[in-house]
Amino acid sequence: MVDKTKCTGCHQCELWCATEISSVSKELYQAIHENPQPVPRVYVEGKDFALQCRHCEGAPCIEACPNGTMRRDPETGLVFVNEPTCIACWMCVMACPFGIINPSPSMRVAVKCDRCRNMGYPICAEVCPTQALRLEERKDYRTKAF
Amino acid sequence: MEFIQKKTIDQAVEYFLPKAAESEISLVWDRYEGQLPECGFCETGLSCRDCLQGPCISHPFRDSNKMGVCGKDKDVLASQSLLRLALKGTMTCLDRISEFAEEVESKQIRPRNKAKTDQVLKEIQGLFKDGGSLMMKEFPKPLIQGWKENGILPEGVARDLFKSSQTLEGGIAGVEEILLRAFKSALLGGTSQWLYGKLKRSVFGDQDPTKIEVNLGVLKSKTPNLLICGPLSPILKKKILDVAEKMGVQVTGACTSPLIPPFTSRY
Numbered sequence: 001m002v003d004k005t006k007c008t009g010c011h012q013c014e015l016w017c018a019t020e021i022s023s024v025s026k027e028l029y030q031a032i033h034e035n036p037q038p039v040p041r042v043y044v045e046g047k048d049f050a051l052q053c054r055h056c057e058g059a060p061c062i063e064a065c066p067n068g069t070m071r072r073d074p075e076t077g078l079v080f081v082n083e084p085t086c087i088a089c090w091m092c093v094m095a096c097p098f099g100i101i102n103p104s105p106s107m108r109v110a111v112k113c114d115r116c117r118n119m120g121y122p123i124c125a126e127v128c129p130t131q132a133l134r135l136e137e138r139k140d141y142r143t144k145a146f
Numbered sequence: 147m148e149f150i151q152k153k154t155i156d157q158a159v160e161y162f163l164p165k166a167a168e169s170e171i172s173l174v175w176d177r178y179e180g181q182l183p184e185c186g187f188c189e190t191g192l193s194c195r196d197c198l199q200g201p202c203i204s205h206p207f208r209d210s211n212k213m214g215v216c217g218k219d220k221d222v223l224a225s226q227s228l229l230r231l232a233l234k235g236t237m238t239c240l241d242r243i244s245e246f247a248e249e250v251e252s253k254q255i256r257p258r259n260k261a262k263t264d265q266v267l268k269e270i271q272g273l274f275k276d277g278g279s280l281m282m283k284e285f286p287k288p289l290i291q292g293w294k295e296n297g298i299l300p301e302g303v304a305r306d307l308f309k310s311s312q313t314l315e316g317g318i319a320g321v322e323e324i325l326l327r328a329f330k331s332a333l334l335g336g337t338s339q340w341l342y343g344k345l346k347r348s349v350f351g352d353q354d355p356t357k358i359e360v361n362l363g364v365l366k367s368k369t370p371n372l373l374i375c376g377p378l379s380p381i382l383k384k385k386i387l388d389v390a391e392k393m394g395v396q397v398t399g400a401c402t403s404p405l406i407p408p409f410t411s412r413y
Contacts, residue, residue: 011205015186018207028186032206032220040207127183 002050006132009047013124013133014040020123021116036106041113042124043100050133052124053100053113055079061112064095069110073117080114158362191227192220196314216316225324226314232328233311236335240303242377243270243338243345249381250349262348270341273334276302281337293333298326300334307331346380356406366396374399 015028022038023031031038042052059079062070069086072079086109093101093110102111115135116122125133153175154160166173187193192204194214202214204223213219218226247270249255250263257263272278277300282290293299300306310327313319319327347353365371372395374383380403387405390397399405 010185011203012183012186014205014207016183019186022207028190032190038207129183129185 001134001136003132003134004048006130007044007048007050007128008130008132009044010129011044012127012129013042013050014044016123016127017042017113020119022111036104039102039104039107039111041100041102041111050124050128051098051100053079053115054098055115060095060097061092061101064091066091076117078115078117079112080117081110081112083109086110156361162362191224194218194223194226197316214316218316221321222319222324225321225328229310229314229324229328229331232332233307236331237307238377239335239338239342240274242379243342244274246342246345246379246381249379250345255349255381255384257349258351259348263345266341266345266348270338270345273300273338273341274303276305277334278337278341280341296326296329298330298333300330300337303334306334350380353407358404358406364396364398370395372397374405375401377402 018038018040019028019031020026022040023034024038025031025034042050045051055078057077059070059072062072062079064070066089067085067087069082070079070092071082088103088105088108088110090103090110092112093103100113104111122133122135125131125135153163163173185193187203187205192206193201194203195201197216199215202216202218202223203211204213204218204220205211206220214223247267250257251267269278269280272280281300290299310331313324313327372386372390374386374397383399383402383405387397397405
């Protein structure tokens with residue numbers, strides 16, 4: 001969840017996502033000089049919106065993926081990239097309606113937010129200085145009687 | 147964000163931390179924890195706010211904003227952050243000595259060693275103007291030679307500070323020049339500290355080893371306590387001490403030189 005009124009566009013979410021998840025050394029001072037360059041999985045759009053993977057229920061990226069690399073975790077419902085089998089065809093990049101999948105030729109995989117499923121709490125929400133990013137339960141708007 | 151369990155190894159301070167928490171007094175540890183995580187760009191010096199073209203950052207992980215608007219890349223931005231800090235520090239040192247020298251010249255106190263005091267005052271004037279000659283005589287020759295060869299010999303306020311401050315403009319200087327200028331400005335401040343000590347000794351006399359009391363226990367109950375904080379001129383501190391003694395106020399210092407003989411008549 002992004003609170004547009006609180007996001008200041010400070011790029012801290014991008015910086016720490018890349019350092020903590022994508023870099024090898026996990027420290028900011030070394031990550032700046034690393035090769036290949038670490039890739040952040042969250043994007044600051046315009047001045048006031050931090051965008052990451054929405055983990056859609058009917059995910060176009062899963063349907064577009066030719067060999068089942070893009071898959072859904074059965075317990076949490078999160079969509080993630082199984083990096084060993086990715087063939088870098090970029091079909092998911094084209095299919096995503098939000099445009100948050102990053103084709104990364106330097107790392108030879110498609111890079112996508114997985115809501116930090118191996119960490120305790122999403123890094124972007126943890127470091128956001130104004131708490132514009134929050135982890136919330138998704139409300140199911142379909143339970144309305146017609 | 148992070149909760150740091152052990153705040154300090156100082157037992158006197160640790161004793162008072164729960165009391166401060168109960169009285170809801172905000173201490174430096176609360177403010178630090180509220181600041182976490184600190185801005186990654188400012189931490190690594192990759193930000194610049196010097197001009198109207200906008201506050202710039204150098205994002206290490208995105209190719210679109212690797213350089214500031216004026217074209218400075220990450221190495222230049224980081225070394226300029228260091229130069230800014232060096233300039234700030236050296237100007238503080240120069241202000242201290244200039245204030246002290248002014249007070250001595252206006253005869254607010256009678257110096258112990260008049261001849262030496264006059265000599266040091268003249269030297270201080272020389273330092274501000276073009277670096278002064280005493281440094282050349284008293285520092286080791288290879289050191290002065292090394293400074294001269296690298297261009298970092300202190301040469302007075304105009305040549306050191308004014309020119310160094312201009313290398314913060316965009317597109318003028320490379321990393322090597324910025325770092326050498328940081329050294330040059332810092333050396334001017336360092337030399338002024340050396341002269342400050344000389345002036346103190348010639349005005350007040352030499353200091354002998356003394357016993358002092360430190361930490362929270364110096365505060366006395368049932369007396370007003372005055373806390374002097376920061377680098378004040380020794381003459382001002384001496385005046386405060388003299389008046390406070392007459393009025394029965396206990397004076398202590400924090401982040402300042404100790405109030406011991408020869409600055410006071412008694413401790």
